[in-house]
Amino acid sequence: MHIALIAHDKKKDDMVRFVTAYKDLLGKHHLYATGTTGKRLIEETQLPIHRFKSGPLGGDQQIGAYVSENKLDIVIFLRDPLTSQPHEPDISALMRLSDVYNIPLATNLGTAEMILQGVEAGHLEWRDIQREKGILNKDYRKYDV
Template identity: 60%
Template sequence: MNIALIAHDKKKQDIIEFVKRNEEAFSKHKLYATGTTGKLLMEATKLTINRKKSGPLGGDQEIGSMVANGKLDLIIFFRDPLTAQAHEPDITALLRLCDLYEVPLATNKQSAELFLEHIKLN
């Protein structure tokens, strides 16, 4: 599967811990991430991650383009619902594209756990 990993600043530690805990499962898939999230994940794990630009610099749009072109199977996006994001329109567009193209989207640890359990079973 092609999986994108994204996290807002206040959620980066959460996604690092989640990916480290599930590194073996993620190692079997092609991974993509926005810039800073990808850099931090590669520093914390042995995973190879194809990095896009940082979210505010167009990374969310790059991931959205992959969704629109059928190049992603799953997105794990740990969002911070309590902090305003300067690039909120880009985030909203990405969420809309996931709905439009029916790409599964986990926006918190519990939904990501459910998706990952499904992946591990298949």
């Protein structure tokens, strides 16, 4: 699986604790993260993580591009719903793209844990099967996104 990890500033400690708790499971997959989140995760877990730019500098858009190309299977985005974000349109676009391309998206720890439990149980293998059959490469341009 290809898993993106994103956390707003006030959620970065939660993300570090979460990834540490699921380090063995996450270590079996390809991990991606926005800039500062990725840096902290690499430093504190030693997991190999592909880092994009920081969210406000385009990292959310880079992850969105990966979603639109079906290069990601899961997005875990620990958002801070109580703090205004200057790049809110990018965040909304990423969430919309996850819906368009049927990418499981967790925006809180409870949902993130459920998704990883599903990965561990094999419930997301449909993404691998669809990728092998080329189903994930559908042309979604006909939808008004």
